[in-house]
Amino acid sequence: MKHIKIYKILVIMLLALCITSSCKDYLNDQSPSTFTESTIFSNIDFAQKAVFAGYGAINNISAYAWYSMYFFADSDIEFGQYTTSSDGGYTIMRYETTETTNYLQNTWTALYNAIEKVNICIDNLPGSPVWENEETADEARRLYGEVVALRAMIYHTLVSVWGDVPFIIKSTQGDSEFSLPKTDRDEIYEYLITELKEVEDYVPWMSETTERISKGFIKGLRARMALSYAGYSLRNKTFETRRGRNWQDYYPIARQECLEVMESGKHQLNPSFENIFRTICTYTHDLTYKESMFELAFGKYDVGYMGTFWSGTTHIASDPIYGRGGSNIASSPAYYYSFDTKDTRRDITMVLFHYNSSAYPGQQVLMDNNGYTYWEPAKFRKEWIRPLMGGESTAGTGVNRPWMRYSDVILMFAEAENEVNGPTQAAKDALAMVRKRAFPQHVWSEKVDAYVNSVAASKESFFNAIVNERAWEFGGEQYRKFDLVRWNLLGAKINEMKEEWWKIVNNDPKYQSIVPDYLYWKRSTENPEYIEILNPDSRLSNTTITGYTKASWLPLMSTASKDRLQNTIFPYIARGYNPAKNNHLVHIHATVISDSNGVLSNDQIPQ
Incomplete structure (x- = not known):
């Protein structure tokens, strides 16, 4: 592929990333002016910079700092704000891409450029002087484990978004073949899930930062990818929706990895759901509970738009205290009122006010009752960010994006345990653990114990409880779309959300209390x-x-x-999605196809 450059001298990448990288502290060290690969991996400090360049590569705007949010919607709890704009981001969210849709090429190229950077490290660390030197061997293996996990994480995104993709596991050389065909996603997952197992002991448990990959995250990532493999997805060429070819073997993998994290005691639930996000919004790492197991490290006033364009309350641009805030991602009254009234997660995840009034700058204002304006996720709200950003209304907040939380591991365990063994006591205990944090202790007998026992009546009812719990736990963090895809519930849940929304505004007896x-x-x-x-x-x-x-x-x-809601807003959400076709994958951009000399095509798009 022509868009992947040949980097025989690594300094070009290192300088670009170290000078412009948005990552904090340990990613900001300057690299020397010129290096060869042999020089880089003869010195542990230089080797670290090479690996940190890989971290920096995933944190640019075209990768995970901004554009990725478009690929993680629409779902039943997160979808694009209504707009008449033909902007590529909203087209992606609505499942209406074509070969020329904006952002498709940017994100594809950014992710593959990041893979090139980590591949250089993967190729050169084993057997290098830093690998063989007793004084640096442990750190060299840690670095190797980190870049293997970064590569797996990137490919997980590529496969989730595009289906089968070119699988490049060697850095580009002078004689490399540029026009590589797609590899079946099952083969990609099988290779990477095996590889993650091989390196998970190279990397220590989290200690000093949430911004470096740790053993717990690798185990959690392996579980997440195993569940994706075991779940459903639209297949290239045949357009069938099916599980991975050996899917039965992968639920036990997910179960075991999650169980080992839970039994390690290295991660805990933060007792306060609110504190998870307030901590992140103050640019602070939680090294007490370590619930946030890996965060994408952004740069204040640079990249990272949590709270400005993503999962935050709307603030008028001239807000003198907080500056502009808001979210291109919306949600609905159906999601808000799906929460139990005693669930403390609800008012952290969504709110009934905004700051978008020129009459009350810097002050909360009650929502209108039109049923669709200002309903948006609010976990990364501008008013929580410290230090205050003031009137810098369009700047990137630099608030980190949590890529995995410990509660995800717990709920993945509950899901996998149920698939393997049914709703056992272990599965029930895991679900109860998450709910105990969500509800005040005085209602645990009803909202935790009785509830969990009730939903554990069958494997199916327990699975449905996991589907619901993950919605309540992770709203606004954009797990939901790909959860629904792997459960084969995307269309059904989006339709259900619209039906419940309509009931609410029409005073249906179900909601009158x-x-x-x-x-x-x-x-x-x-x-x-x-x-x-x-x-x-x-x-x-x-x-x-x-x-x-x-x-x-x-x-x-x-x-x-009501007319606007029914005839304009509802049809707009996931407008291009056809449940019969399950067309959840996006197009490869025409330029990428052209650069592949005809090797690539959009054989993942049903006609």
């Missing part, structure tokens, strides 16, 4: 920035309450708003 017809709210007397909502999930008599303003809520939506 938890969806108010009027919200009663007031501005806080302690801090006028905040509003206090008396009844977000209960109905009060239609009366006046001293000190509170009464506002019509979703069941009292106007006819015009």
